[in-house]
Amino acid sequence: MKKLSAAELLELSPQRYRRLVRKGDWKKETFGVCRGHALTDLIIVSKEYAYDCLAFCNLNRQALSVVDITEIGSPHPKNLAPDADIRTDLPRYIVYKDGKIVDEPTDIMKYWRDDLVGFLLGCSGSFDWALREANIQPRSNGVFSTKIACTSYGIFHGNIAVSCRIFKNSAEAVRAIQISSRHNRMHGPPIHIGDPAAIGIQDVSKPDLIHPWGGLPPTIPSKEEVALFWPCSATIRGVALKSKIPFMIVDHLRCMLVTNALAEELSIL
């Protein structure tokens, strides 16, 4: 595949980007492509666990906001990307069995079964487009586990994971709270401002779940800077481990599905 410039990557259609992923021509994180499009994380479980999983997501919807659901046995998210295939259109997956990671494949064709269902979850990468349009470009500090417990349901339990963004001053942080609040299916507003220790994060420069997207390394905020923490779909990774769900597949770190919808089309609904 011919190397595309940053500008060309931004202008890729979701269809063309997903085709690159499907063909194995895109092997890295989903970043800097398909400007403005809603990005979603993924949970796949068996029919047997589908109700408890969906109820758990509903009760923790700021972290796990379900924006589309496939029919049981179908890999196609019929509302947000009917032409996508969740088995092949994300760059990499994590496969869990009984609370342990057993595989990190680039497609999940061999794991697919007729009793599986896919939930698409809103991702904060979706409102990053809106921050960018407002000329706000926080430093991403990665994703952290916290001491904040999820609302449990059935066997599903765990703690909320958060993404951390560092803003250069209070004015930008306030604007970011306004803008992300509009994107209520993409986690909405942050759940914490300021002191990371208050939510159980010992060192905000050392993300323990997902490292930041490219750019600068994670840092401790300066006196002027403001750290904001958003609930993150990576919450489900801790839940998969702790709850020992017999079988679950999720998207790998930063390897989201790009949907056909623009993030703005889904905002405030």
Add this chain to the structure above:
Amino acid sequence: MKKLSAAELLELSPQRYRRLVRKGDWKKETFGVCRGHALTDLIIVSKEYAYDCLAFCNLNRQALSVVDITEIGSPHPKNLAPDADIRTDLPRYIVYKDGKIVDEPTDIMKYWRDDLVGFLLGCSGSFDWALREANIQPRSNGVFSTKIACTSYGIFHGNIAVSCRIFKNSAEAVRAIQISSRHNRMHGPPIHIGDPAAIGIQDVSKPDLIHPWGGLPPTIPSKEEVALFWPCSATIRGVALKSKIPFMIVDHLRCMLVTNALAEELSIL
């Protein structure tokens, strides 16, 4: 029970109001009580249908926004009103069997089973408090069925029902769109402005599902007035009939559960 004044009714606590309902001392619609508290509609289904029902609600979440879920077999909504009992704390219920109404009881103790689960759904009565605080008091025109199809899931299908409010001018209608948008778990913004025929309503002065709450009778808007239409949880009533769900219980017309949460506490989340 001593007759309470309108002011006293507004200041009732959710606990005290629910106790009145439970004891049979409150037999009418849930209206004008517990100022500011979030009102929710109710769906009860068996475990067997719980997943499809919850997925259907998720895919139609502007109409059917699930804000709490009981554990299977439990009648207590542990997040929004743990001290409530969904079997007794709503003034009246509708019981469906195989797509037909079979009972309209004032409590459902005799129907309760260990395999039932309750979903609480956001209700637009919740954002009416915020409109009132902004000195906007639209005329309620009741609830209508429409020709807008829901996104189906499993056997669950039907059309969206809408509540109609008539505002005295454009300025108030715009303000109401802003205010209700903040209450995104309580239907959020309207889905239609203006011509009722465009969404399949032949006569906007003749609601076919639920008549307005007290006050003036439904009317045709004047030239200056603006009609706004919000998705409504009564959508599930048409779905129960059309989809012939073997067993389902919902709240009767305007007989909601009053939760412990303030509507504003749940807004923009």
